[in-house]
Amino acid sequence: xxxxxxxxxxxPGISILKLxxxxxxxxxxxxxxxxxxxxxxxxxxxxxDMSDVPFMGSAGLVALHTxxxxxxxxxxxxxxxxxxxxxxxxxxxxxxxxxxxxxxSPQSSVxxxxxxxxxxxxxxxxxxxxxxxxxxxx
Amino acid sequence: MSYQRKRFDALLSELSSxxxxxxxxxxxxxxxxxxxxxxxxxxxxNEIATNIIEHGYKGLSGEALEIDVDVSxxxxxxxxxxxxxxxDPTNPETPDINxxxxxxxLGKVGLFLTxxxxxxxxHRKLGDKGNEITLIKxxxx
Numbered sequence: 513x514x515x516x517x518x519x520x521x522x523x524p525g526i527s528i529l530k531l532x533x534x535x536x537x538x539x540x541x542x543x544x545x546x547x548x549x550x551x552x553x554x555x556x557x558x559x560x561d562m563s564d565v566p567f568m569g570s571a572g573l574v575a576l577h578t579x580x581x582x583x584x585x586x587x588x589x590x591x592x593x594x595x596x597x598x599x600x601x602x603x604x605x606x607x608x609x610x611x612x613x614x615x616x617s618p619q620s621s622v623x624x625x626x627x628x629x630x631x632x633x634x635x636x637x638x639x640x641x642x643x644x645x646x647x648x649x650x
Numbered sequence: 651m652s653y654q655r656k657r658f659d660a661l662l663s664e665l666s667s668x669x670x671x672x673x674x675x676x677x678x679x680x681x682x683x684x685x686x687x688x689x690x691x692x693x694x695x696n697e698i699a700t701n702i703i704e705h706g707y708k709g710l711s712g713e714a715l716e717i718d719v720d721v722s723x724x725x726x727x728x729x730x731x732x733x734x735x736x737x738d739p740t741n742p743e744t745p746d747i748n749x750x751x752x753x754x755x756l757g758k759v760g761l762f763l764t765x766x767x768x769x770x771x772x773h774r775k776l777g778d779k780g781n782e783i784t785l786i787k788x789x790x791x
Contacts, residue, residue: 534669537700538662567669569696570760601759621689628766629759 513539515546519555523645527555528616532564540571547579556612557648558583559641563617568625576615577601580635583612605634616644651722652679660703660713660732668699672719672728679721680789687787690767691726694785697760698730706734706781728785736781738773740765 513533520526527550531543547558558579562568581588581604589600604610615637618626626632638644654675658664669692676683676691699715707713713733720727740761765771770786 534666536662536665536696537704538665567692567696569665569693569700570763571700573759620685621693624686624689625693625763629763 513542515542517546517550520559520645523557523648525554525556526559526645526648527553527557528559528561530561530564534567535565535572535575536567536569537571540569540575543572543575544578544582547582551582556583558613559616559644559648560613560635561616561641562622563619565622566619568618568622572622573625573629573631574601576613576631576635577604580604580610580613584610602630605630608633609636610634611648614638614644614647616641651720653718653720655716655718657714657716658699660707660715661711662700662703665696665699665703668717669696671717675719676721676726680723680726683726683789687726687789691728691785691787694764694768694771694787695728695730697764698783698785700760702730702732702734702781702783706732706737724789726787726789730783730785731776731780733780735779736775738781740771740773740783 513531513535516530518528520528529543529546529550533539535543550558560576560579578588613635615626615635617639618637623637626637636647638647652675656671658668672692672695673688676688695717699717702715703709716731718729764785768785769788770784772784774782774784776782
């Protein structure tokens, strides 16, 4: 997977991570690492551009959840958490939309997964960049 | 009904090849399968293959898994076979004294969704060593 990172010209502090390629267990950690680096570089919010991601497995969902936890400065689930990590993800989704991470233009198969899991109730999804960036200010 | 089988190295880097193999067979032998159904089948195949690689084989290199794809107008059946110690991912709470405890959250999310997406998920032990997971999707409409 290719990941390009740049700061929004209009909204300093918002990093746009453009993901290109299929997202699965072989490369989901790259997304998490990119978010960690963006935060370390001063990003306060992240827009994940998923317009060029034709497939996302469950590892991708875990990556998205982890990115949101990173930007919220919440503890990350450990590998030993097992089923409780799944419960934690479900609890976070139930808690409602977080304001730090948004998703841009997921392809239809990816969007189905976001809806099926309720992840779209935790990370807001947009179809255009302008609206996504503006929503960070709300 | 059309049937194809392919053997893959059990590596996470091969997941994309596995997905594309399944997609190619689906699109060749039943071009009218709905996109939603295709997505579900490919997702579930990916998750089970990931589970085999990471938990069945514990990420060890040099192992293999085999994928069968059966396609008809009514049903798609995917079978994934490995030579790993017996582990039934369809019931991850069942203790298996021959396998380590399922611990990574990654596998659990995927297994949960696989059961949600497919109409049937079955496990069969193969002899002293090995597993066969069968995924069935009924094609409706």
